[in-house]
Amino acid sequence: MFEQDSLLARLHEIAEDGVAIGLGFNQMGQPKEHLCTYDDAWQKHYWENELIFSDPVIAFGVNNLGAVRWSDVAAGGAANAVTIARDFGLTNGIVLSVQVDGERAIAGLATRSRPSEAAITEARIVLAALQASKSGEPQIILTQRQKEVLRLIADGASAEDTAHELEIDISTVNFHKREALKKNHLHAKNFTSLLASAIRAAVI
Structure with missing residues (x-):
């Protein structure tokens, strides 16, 4: 609650x-x-x-x-x-x-x-x-860098903003997004639902 x-x-x-x-x-x-x-x-x-x-x-x-x-x-x-x-x-x-x-x-x-x-x-x-939050708790697994990427995007940052903030290439940002979704595909069908699940599970 x-x-x-x-x-x-x-x-x-x-x-x-x-x-x-x-x-x-x-x-x-x-x-x-x-x-x-x-x-x-x-x-x-x-x-x-x-x-x-x-x-x-x-x-x-x-x-x-x-x-x-x-x-x-x-x-x-x-x-x-x-x-x-x-x-x-x-x-x-x-x-x-x-x-x-x-x-x-x-x-x-x-x-x-x-x-x-x-x-x-x-x-x-x-x-x-x-x-x-109305369903069971997902077990979201993210690396530290994936957490950093998702946290910035959840706060409204674009891929370009995220790359600038973390001092990495945009292609690397997109790689981390893809890998995070691939790793958690049983709990998230798309990137928006992955962000929602990560927020709900308090991992970002």
Whole structure:
């Protein structure tokens, strides 16, 4: 529980105006767990007006894996949950959809300003760690150099930034990423889930 509280606290540092998270979505699009910390007035308006049926955050999360800004899914001009949320002071945010061990998590994070790429990357990793925390503890094995590489990337550094910080070539950074994923392929299907598992297991 402490670990999940810590992960939620990290998301709230990114999303100062609230989060809405669904964990463990099933085939019918229903989450096993739901958490929402948006303002009460917005939540009341959202549910009373059945905005879930015009919510591009939900639509993106169900149909895609990845992360985008609210402004990217609200395009098109038609009124929807994201555009209506502006009347309640929710103007910026991130849509996240990740899958860990076959379980999908979808989140809408309300930010005070336009979220940076680094914030989006960190939020995606933290959400994956939160979803992963619902299953058994992975045994993540990393060398010291792999830990250093993953730690920097988890903090939002690019491969180029990581190479500069560690004074190694970009090709070496990519080598360490590949080797870390290969070594832990039973616990992580892709690099994002490896980062999430490494954070959850406190190895980076």
